[in-house]
Amino acid sequence: MTSLTSLARALAVQQETAQRITMVRHTHISDRPLVFVPLTLAGEANAPLAALLGDDRHAPRLLVVPQPRNRDQRFAFAAELGRIVLSYVDSFARHQEEVPAKVTRFRFSDAPQILVPNPGGVGFVRLFGRSTRLRRTYGEYAVPTVVPLLGRWLTFFAERAEYPGSSLLVPMTSALGAHWATGQSTVEDANLAALLAWIDPPAGVSPFDAAIAAEDPEHSPPAGPTTDPTFDAExxxxxxDRYARTDGNPPARERALALLQDNLRSQLQPTWELMWRGADLLRKLTPGAHVVDRWAEDRDAYTNYVNYLNGDNPLPQARRDSAVAAARRLSRLERAQASYDAQRALDDPLVMAEFRLAGEAFTGTVIAASPDRIDDSGARRKLRPRITVRTVDPLRLNDGREVTSPARPAQRAQILALAPVDGALDVELELSGGMGRSLTAPPGSVPAEGELVTYSTVSDAFQPSGQFPEAEDTPWTHGGPPAPATPTEEDAVEAWS
Known part of the structure; x- marks a missing residue:
């Protein structure tokens, strides 16, 4: 938790209303997301119990496993889930757009987005994908063809959920908590109903009272994937048990199934409504400038995976990464995290404020500007304007450090001198780049006197990937070259967890 978030939580308690901790939205929200609310059986390893899902808020689909320990019913659930999910996923693989590049390439103009209530929902997607993607469609314990394909797609979404800034699989509590601070703990924010009670309480009801009501499982059932113990028992x-005792009596079985469906729908429907409320709240926020770029990366990933599955003999994801694959993946995630942190700060003054508190950024007023200054010290004359910015921020940068401004990302500024003045600090900067090739700065390319500017060390510049050996060159210290990632008979009977 950052300093400003802690302050925002204190203000939320004092003012009895959730506080915005961002100026813009940093998550892409699709116009047609697939809302997925799963439930699992308590005491069983990822045993599916029920799910409410769909891309139409007025027409959710309820899937139920009447006997979650029954293998056939589990895979019948997986097959029906697969038909719904794959129909939604495939609906985006129709329209392509050309991507400007040296080598012409195409990607799909949109991509699927799955919304789950909380990180537990992401965990269900990951485990369910791992439990289904390697199943056999022939021989003993054969499953419908759609089941392993569903597993591959769920694994793809779960892996993208680990990628910082990705919006293909989004837990709603995390998305809301990244934009609002409440007056309750982060543990209480994990309850979707309580979180929304703070952000969007009913008219005339304080968030304290709304959150207390939301913590009552009778009023607001848990958002899953686990159920309320009292509901389980009673x-x-x-x-x-009633369904299990109707074997051989079809009419009684139908009635027992209807009762079970009604009970499970009563647990899922409230969360379904909360999910769409949360999506509406996020959609109302202005998206940050880099959100469209990150969604383009998601569309690239979706396009690449569709092309892979349509290729020759595509293999499912391996049970475990090899040493080289794991190192490359970790490197990608680290670079993506650094890029995401920088993009959020460049898009959002409130996020940048954290860097200002740390002395890595400053905001101030331009008190002097020389926009047409020419540097003729070298063999070639260069346009090098200088400005002086007066700030009261606690700056911890030295002379010679390069900084950039979110308002002019293509322009670099070098700190030339720092001079304390009456409790403030005058920062002299020399500018380069972002002004064209002439010796006259275009209007607006150089900050003018009186302009409020922000400069920081935050940069979204390209970061080259690390150097890694090929898989066949894996050193013996890391297990040596891995065996080919070919599904085996053992994989086909992988446990559900």
Whole structure:
């Protein structure tokens, strides 16, 4: 938790309303997301119990596993889930756009987005994908063809969820918590109903009272993937037992199934409504400038995976990464995290404020400017304007440090001198880049006197990837060259967890 977020939480308690901790939205929200609310059976390793899902808020689909320990019913659930999810995923693989580049390439103009209630929902997607992608469609324990394909796609979404800034699989509590601070703890923010009670309480109700009501499982059932213990004991267990005792009696079985469905829908429907409320709240926020770029990366990833699955003999994701693959993946995630942190700061003054508190950025007023200054010290004359910025921020940068401004990202500034003045600090900067090739600065390319500017060490510049050996050159210290990632008979009976 950052200093400003801690302050915002204190203000939320004092003012009895959630506080915005960003000026813009940093998550892409699709016009047609797939909302997915899963439930699992308590005490079982990722045993699916039910799910409410769909891309139409007025027409959710309810899937139920009447006997979650029954293997056939689990895979029937997986097959039906696969038909819904794959129909949604495939609907975006129709329209392509050309991407400007040296080598012409195309990507899909949109991509699927799955919204789950919380990080537990992401965990369900990951485990369910791992449990289904390697299943056999032939021989003993064969499953429908759609089941392993569903597993591959769920694994793809789960892996993208680990990628900083990706919006292909989004937990709603995390998305809301990244934009608002409440007057409750981060543990309480994990409850979607309580979180929304602070952000968007009912008219005339304080967020304190709304959050207390939201923590009542009778009023607001848990958002999953686990269910409320009281519901399990008093309603779920008797309903499952009643269904199990109707074997051989079709009419009684239909009635028992209807009762079980009604009980499970009562647990899922409130969360379904909360999910769409959360999406509406996020959609109202102005997106940050880099959101479109990160969504383009998501569309690239989606396009590449569609092309891979349509290629010759595509293999499912391996059970475990090899040493080289794991190192490359970690490197990509680290570079993506650094880029995401920089982009959020460049897009959002409130995020940049954290860098100002740390002395890595400053905001001030331009008190002097020489926009047409020429540097003729070298063999070639160069346009090198200088400005002086007066700031009261606690700057911890030295002479010679390069900084950039979010308002002029293509322009570099070098700190020439720092001079304390009456409790403030005058920072002299020399500018380069972002002004064309002439010796006269275009209007607006150089900050004018009286302009409020921000400069920081934050940069979204390209970071080259690390150097890694090929998989076949993996050193013996890391296990040596890995065996080919070919599915085996053992993979086909992988446990559900």
């Amino acid at each position: 309603r779920l267990a008797p309903a499952i």
